[in-house]
Amino acid sequence: MKESGILSPQPQPATSKANEYLYDMSPSNEHFHALLRKDESQFMAALFKEFFPLACKTIYRFVQDMPMAEDLAQDVFIKIWNRRHSLGDVFFKAYVQKAAINMALDHIDKKKRQGAHTELSPLEEQLPAAPISGNLRETSAQIEAAIGQLPEKCREIFILSRYEELSYKEIASTLNISVKTVENQMITALKKLRVSLKDYLTS
Amino acid sequence: MLDNLDNIDALIARKLDGTLTQAEQAALSEWIAADATHLSYYQSIQEVWGLTGRTQWAPEPDVSDNWMKFQSKLQAQERPNELKVVHKANNKRTWLRVAAIALPILIATPLIYNHFKPSAVEVASTTIRTANGEKKTLQLADGTTVHLNENSSLAYNNDFNTAKRNIQLTGEAFFDVAQNDTKPFAVTAGRSRTEVLGTSFNIKAYHPQPVEIAVTSGKVAFMAETNANNKVVLTAGHKGILQLDETITTQPIDAPVFTQWREMRFTYHKDPFSKVINDVEKTFGIDIEVSDAEILKTDYNGLFTTQMKVPEVLEVITITTGTQWKFENGKYIISHR
Structure with missing residues (x-):
């Protein structure tokens, strides 16, 4: 597609949104x-x-x-x-x-x-070692690994929103899905990340 | 209230998107205020959002290197009938590249070109690459064994071993070269060139670090790619480093070479930060400047491994010490946030 x-x-x-902050x-x-x-x-x-x-x-x-x-x-x-x-x-x-x-x-x-021989995501094979008792509050590697383990569509949507800074509307049109689906997947992503990153969260 | 959760979730999602209407905002606020568990649910989602936003987790590519490969692809595209597709049965990531031929020609030329004229000679080439966390061991046509570390690629022309034995490397590999006195074995990596007859050695060429070679048996000639006069001969037990200014320094090997990148883990518990910096410098072959000596005295708890990339390691050690890092003039600089 x-x-x-x-x-x-x-x-x-x-007049795209990127225009506003891009060119210094x-x-x-x-x-x-x-x-x-x-x-x-x-x-x-x-x-x-x-x-x-x-x-x-x-x-x-x-x-x-x-x-x-x-x-x-x-x-x-x-x-x-x-x-x-x-x-x-x-x-x-x-x-x-x-x-x-x-x-x-x-x-x-x-x-x-x-299909058939899709490799395991390298992140599933070798997750970085667990953080040493609460001292490492956050690491990019852990965040990357947690995002890598999201279900595929969920992961794509989360990355588009969080890192590519697309609006839900833009994501919906990029992936040919409804805004409602984007909202649902975003919440699913955040809930799953809340579990996998719980060691780094205070609440 | 649980029945409403679907709806509430949608509101929270919209809040992050910045598309919440005033009425929806009011409904959300009311829901949050209704119960302490609501508040903590909302806060934890917000916190995940904030936490994930603190990282961009993408390595910095080498633009000139990619520019050269881009140009090779353009040339390939403009002369499709001269190319022969190579397929390695066990590796779907292996495909025809002409990059390897074009590189030596282009490596010394500046980024801006006035034309994209194809070069005179084009021979099909093969590239083998490894992903994040992936390692491969290969046997080349001449009997040489290559262990390819992660995030690396190795390219050779398909006439490898007919007249010459030339290899292009990005990233890191350990070579155990089959002896053949009539066909020198040459590796181009970053801005370096290494020539041998038969020996074993490890080359580390992850941009933008200096290129480092460690010789474990035999003898090699190690030089700047664009200036063969800038050359050292290294024997077993020595390493050579092609610095970013193209000078070559040599020193004895002080740690196991090949085993090092297989997996090494550094852990710290209330250790001085200076020790961490020292280890990172030695392990990754980089220079780190710390702007304030006080930073070096702080206690450090945490770990890094040789499987991590330099930016990842720096991210980890700076986040946990409330400092920040940047790369400037071939050097990493850590300073107060």
Whole structure:
């Protein structure tokens, strides 16, 4: 479903939510458009340099496998390059992020379809050692592991909300589900995390 | 009230999304005030939300390295008929890459290019990669054994062992190289190049740390990839480090090499923070600067393992000591929050 979704010419309005906080020091969105008109290769290099880490980190949160995330993030930019003539007046940061999300979700779907020998999530195989009696109040590794153990759809929705900062409405349209389902899955995620992260919670 | 929980949950979810209406907010507040268990339920959900927001848990990719691989893919795409798909039966993550060929050519060139012209020679290549927590042991066509650590990848041209034995490594691997005096075995990792005839050694090249090689038998030549004159010859029991400024330093091996990344666990109970910093520096081969000597004197309780990544380790040790870390000019800096 997402294969043709986001990267098809569907210009992202420049008034996107990301717009508000994004550009303090980085090149402006208009700068990228100007560069694209002037010199495609320079545009690509600049876009890559600016947004590759964003794409890669977004994908990593879903696939939790760095070499794979890097590979898929490179593919995101291949797609952008292939569509460079029909980008319209996209807002690049949001565009790259959405493309990365779709790339990650597609990858997960594909992996699921291959079925049979899906590997155990590495996190299930080797959870980091339990925290030493209450002293380690929180660690990213534990949080990552707990999120990794959520049921798949639940996990995707939680990551989209918490880390990609999409609204429920945006999540619903990305995943082709209802807002009600997003709400339910969010609460399910939070309740499960409340149990698995109980050592780090005070209440 | 329990019947209402579904509805209440929806309100709590909407609250986090920022889409709660005034009427809904009033209903939620009323529900929370009605019972102490309601309040603690609500607080615990809010706390989970807050806790999970304190981490971004994604490693920093090496942009130049990925840029080169991106360019290789573009070249592959533009000349599809010259490529041959390689399929490793037991590994669905192995597929054709041309990255390995393009890398040596591009490695010294700056990030910004004016064109994407394909290079003259294109040979199919194979890449083997490992995921987070995954390790692989491989036997190459020449009889060399490679143990690949997690989050690493190894690439070679499919003409490996016909004339040369060239390997590209990112991450960490232990090589037990089959002797062949007529075909030198060469590993390119990060900005380093290592040449051997037959020996065993461990290379660690996780960006952005310096590249480190530890030789456990035989003799190797270790050099900067772009400058073969910047070279040291290392014998068994020695390690060489290609620093970020491209100088090479050597020192005796002070800890078991290969066994180290299999699993090592450091635990602390009321130990001085300075000891932790010291261990992290030694284990991961990084430099850490602490802005205030007072920080070093604080007691530390906790653990890290060699299975964790540097940012994870730093996150753990800074969160629990109320400090913060950043990476600047090839150095990690820990300071007061």
